[in-house]
Each structure stands twice: as structure tokens, then as C-alpha cells.
Amino acid sequence: MTTRAPSVPAVEYGVLVPVVVHFDDLDALGLLHNARYPLMVERAWVTHWQERGFSFEGDWAAAGDACNAVRELRIGYELPVNRTGQYAVHLWLDRLGRTGLTYGFRFCSPDGAVTYAQGARVLVRLDPGTLRPAPWSEAFRDAGRGLLRPQD
Template sequence: MTAEAALATALSYGRLIPVTVHFDDLDALGMLHNARYPLLVERAWTEFWQERGIRFDGDWASAGDACNVVKELLIGYEAPVTRTGPYAVHLWLERLGTTGLTYGFRFCSADGVTTYARGTRVLVRLDPQTLRPTPWSEGFRAAGRELLRPQD
């Protein structure tokens, strides 16, 4: 498969969210610090969900689907980011379960062509009273279904 075909397939699902790398995101070697990748991915997800009315405003009891925790984070670094400026995060869902989900991401160039890092993260929705897993709302599930990656 050509690079163009691979990119077209990758961008046929999920969302490409613009992010910005700033000077203070770089490490002493002038590369994007490894801890900044998950932070920039988190900011992209926050933007996606806030556009759909899902946000945390400081009250767990009324947070709804925003009351969730990270169960697992896996990330692989493919190429160094050595400049500040515009980039993007390609987001999608690998799995949408009853109380949990697995999302995939690529930290990439603004046009989605070059991949710098990729990974997955597992989230679990919690009941704010018991802190035990609880089902996602139907509204959340509907928004999430638009990001599901097609199964091979």
C-alpha cells in the first residue's frame, strides 16, 4: 500500500484535531518531551468531548460521562518532534464497551501525513458515589460511535 493510500485509510475514520507545540514543550535537546505527547492527546480529546457537551466542571456528582479514569496508557514514539508550531492528533475509538472504552491516537503533522507517536488508552466510567464502573450514557455512546474504527 502506498503512503497516500495508507493516509487516506487512516483518515477515513476518527477525527483530526489541531494542537500546538510551544517552546516550553521541548526538552533540553530541543525535542518534544515524551511526557507532553499524552498531555497534547488529552487536550485534543477534551476538545472533542466538550464540543459534544461532555465536560468536567469540578463537580463529580454532576460530571456524568466525564467521571472516568485511565486504566491503561500505551504509547510508542516513531519520530522526534523538533519544532514548535501546528500539529494534530488523530483520534478514534478501537472499542466502546458498556463501562469502558479503548481509544487510539496518532500524534502527527497538521495534515496527518507524518506520524510522530501512536498509542492507545483505556478509560473506565465511574459512578461518582461508589467509584465503581458504571455504564456510559446513550448520548456518550452515540457520540463515540462516530469515532469507531472500522474492523478489518
């Protein structure tokens, strides 16, 4: 089991990252806007990786594993989020390849019990000079292995 902090409930695999929904994240109906879900997931991943020393500071040449691009995004909306406040994003890796990875996510209640949306995203690590696929570093792969979801 992996957790983010003592105050964050344990999950069977991956990590649970706290996020906050603000008033300006809501649409005209008072629901979390559909475009905000992927943004919240991205912010959760950035927080997770920055805490492990992987970040983008504006220099592509020095970005290392943070130099990557989205190849595919799939999301399904299960329940509407109709309030501001504390929520969480459950993150994990489904696949960690040589140059790409697939991660899964759930936008959920702070304790992880209620799922509002879930999906997957495929990332490709890029060479900053050519923008062609490049291998993940061993340090990144080591950090990522702990996020792999057990296979059924």
C-alpha cells in the first residue's frame, strides 16, 4: 500500500493526492467543469513528481523525464461534483514502457471511497532536440515502478 501523507487514506495501489475544487472551477450550473478534471489530474501528477525530484523549470534541454507529451486521453464522468472543497485524485501506472507510459486516474472523494470520474492517459517521453520518443531515465523508471497497478 502507498499513501501520500499520514492524513491521506491508504489505497491498494498508486497514490491518493489531495486536490481542492474552487468556485471558479465550477460551470454555470454549479458543477465542476468537464475540462477541469484533466487539469486537476495533471496538477496532482505534477505535485507527485516534483516531490520526487522530477520537474520542468522552463528549459526543455534540462527537462529530462518532464519533457513528455500526451498521446491519448480518455475520461469517463461517473457522478457530478457540485461543491467546492477537498477532493482527491487517485493515480497509478498501468504500463511503464521504454519511452511511454499509461497512467490511470480517479477523481474521487478525499477518502477515495466515491469516484466522480476516471480515465487513463498515455504519455511519451521526448528528446528535447528532435521531439522524437526517448527512453525514460532509470531514476524515473525506479520511481514509477512503485506506482504500477497489480495485474489481475
